[in-house]
Amino acid sequence: MSIESSSDDQYGELLAWGASMGITDAPLSEQKTHGAGQIGLSSLCLGHCLCIASFPAAGGCVWFLFFPFRRGLAAMRDLSEGELILRVPGQALMSSKTARQDPRLKKILDSFPALSSSQILTIHLLSEIAKGSTSQWYAYLVHLPRVHHTLSYFCSFEAEELQEDDAICTAKSAAQKAYADWEAARPVILKMGLSHRFATLKAWLWAAATVSSRSLHVPWDEAGALCPIGDFFNYAPPGQHEANVVSDSPHSSEKEQQLDDEQSGFGLSMRERLRDGGYDTNLGAYCFYARQQYKKGQQVLLCYGQYNDLELLEYYGFLLPHNPNNMVYLLPPDPLEFGHSNLGASSQHLACRTRFHLMANGNPSFSLLAAMRLSAASPALRKSHGYHALSGQQLSIEVDNDVYRWLSEKCQKLLAKFPTISQEDIVLVKILSACCDSNGSQTVSAFLNELSKGRKPFPDFIDKDLLTYSPTVLENVIKQLLQMMKVEGFKKGFSDHTKIAYAFERWKAAIQWRLSHKAVLERCIQYSNRKLLLLNKELLDR
Numbered sequence: 001m002s003i004e005s006s007s008d009d010q011y012g013e014l015l016a017w018g019a020s021m022g023i024t025d026a027p028l029s030e031q032k033t034h035g036a037g038q039i040g041l042s043s044l045c046l047g048h049c050l051c052i053a054s055f056p057a058a059g060g061c062v063w064f065l066f067f068p069f070r071r072g073l074a075a076m077r078d079l080s081e082g083e084l085i086l087r088v089p090g091q092a093l094m095s096s097k098t099a100r101q102d103p104r105l106k107k108i109l110d111s112f113p114a115l116s117s118s119q120i121l122t123i124h125l126l127s128e129i130a131k132g133s134t135s136q137w138y139a140y141l142v143h144l145p146r147v148h149h150t151l152s153y154f155c156s157f158e159a160e161e162l163q164e165d166d167a168i169c170t171a172k173s174a175a176q177k178a179y180a181d182w183e184a185a186r187p188v189i190l191k192m193g194l195s196h197r198f199a200t201l202k203a204w205l206w207a208a209a210t211v212s213s214r215s216l217h218v219p220w221d222e223a224g225a226l227c228p229i230g231d232f233f234n235y236a237p238p239g240q241h242e243a244n245v246v247s248d249s250p251h252s253s254e255k256e257q258q259l260d261d262e263q264s265g266f267g268l269s270m271r272e273r274l275r276d277g278g279y280d281t282n283l284g285a286y287c288f289y290a291r292q293q294y295k296k297g298q299q300v301l302l303c304y305g306q307y308n309d310l311e312l313l314e315y316y317g318f319l320l321p322h323n324p325n326n327m328v329y330l331l332p333p334d335p336l337e338f339g340h341s342n343l344g345a346s347s348q349h350l351a352c353r354t355r356f357h358l359m360a361n362g363n364p365s366f367s368l369l370a371a372m373r374l375s376a377a378s379p380a381l382r383k384s385h386g387y388h389a390l391s392g393q394q395l396s397i398e399v400d401n402d403v404y405r406w407l408s409e410k411c412q413k414l415l416a417k418f419p420t421i422s423q424e425d426i427v428l429v430k431i432l433s434a435c436c437d438s439n440g441s442q443t444v445s446a447f448l449n450e451l452s453k454g455r456k457p458f459p460d461f462i463d464k465d466l467l468t469y470s471p472t473v474l475e476n477v478i479k480q481l482l483q484m485m486k487v488e489g490f491k492k493g494f495s496d497h498t499k500i501a502y503a504f505e506r507w508k509a510a511i512q513w514r515l516s517h518k519a520v521l522e523r524c525i526q527y528s529n530r531k532l533l534l535l536n537k538e539l540l541d542r
């Protein structure tokens, strides 16, 4: 078993509370044999299929800072694909419905009709936490994570470190939206008479991020519901086994390209999307199914939906080492860029921007390729053979030549706009990881001390292989670290090692995000250049 099973002591009360609420991982047949009303046959709600466990968090964990482990659910025995593995009855969920079951909260909420569902759920969470041990969800609430690193937490420096305009804008908007939501919800929190600490922006950010990163879809409320125990499942992206993210091999056919496009777009099979489970109105419970076979001890994962890297960071505060659904949006060129008139060219580009993107493996999406081919074709060719492009076919070798040259140059230009190169990002991530992983706060402070004394050789705890990087790369990295030390938030937090370490984690996440963004552009350049070589050969052979 590559995991550490968490003792029943630590989660004993939660598991017993879960059983009393009817949460169970026992098979439905047992419930039938023993009759309804005896769902919790065992005194603990887990143990038949699942247990709470800690898994090594290498590569993907952002918020479990000083603990290189991530909590999740493990298989207690071999599980087969499609097996029902957990049921959480509706009465155990926290949603806007249960918010309105609290008569005091309902009365106040009724006088604030403009609040969104997410705001209501966030207020509900804060109000239950404020109740302490008298809350019916107390046993669950005490196990919620204390820290999140969703984009709403990013300060201006951290947002800018994403280095890409759309991403920076998304991060800043997330922080602004959280602030605006808090301002609008604060009168409700104050009217409820909760203590001042529950009305702070800090408390709001935490509660809103908890809702964002843990709520599951329910049919009756767009904010979803908090689902005790069910929200212990960590995430696996859809289509993980089909997509070959790291492969650099070009597509052998346009058909294959279309298939990839569909898998990473709207073409996921219903089965792929739904087999994880959802709220079952017949059973009156949230039901979870094994999405694949699991061996005893393996981590059981849940697909929360299809997200690119920025969305994972925005809603969940973490990044996957390889996300098959990552993408880089890219608007197709205007025909004018190829010296052709744009009369008669499609003007739908802005309307369906998301369909124009580079996929995680660097290949253009089906729609982007079709649009580039149409733009690169002469008006006459566009008119006579444009439909070929729309069905994924080449219009001519010359057109494809122009397309892939444009694409390669475009990606090079985009890469050149970034203030750092990938190698510098890699070194920075290594340094920040060393700061956060080894000795936690002590390491951070030792590191900052070394830096403030202007010592150029990296402190001992930093990976020695850093010295194999070119002096220019290292100089630039040191410049960035020193620049970061001047940032107001960091300066103030120097005495608080935990705060600094959290800030390092967010900074690291921003750098990792831009690294994976650049990696897609780099893969696209390689892909386009390989295509150009093949096309040139075809031209010569003609």
Ligand SMILES: C[S@@+](CC[C@H](N)C(=O)[O-])C[C@H]1O[C@@H](n2cnc3c(N)ncnc32)[C@H](O)[C@@H]1O
Pocket (backbone or CB within 6 Å): 060, 061, 062, 063, 070, 071, 072, 145, 213, 214, 231, 232, 233, 234, 235, 236, 315, 316, 317, 318, 319, 320
């Ligand atoms: C619904 S909770 C899952 C359970 C959570 N690990 C816990 O201990 O409560 C979602 C959060 O878990 C973490 N998480 C989930 N899947 C992850 C993954 N594949 N890699 C890294 N972190 C993940 C992220 O912090 C995310 O916001």
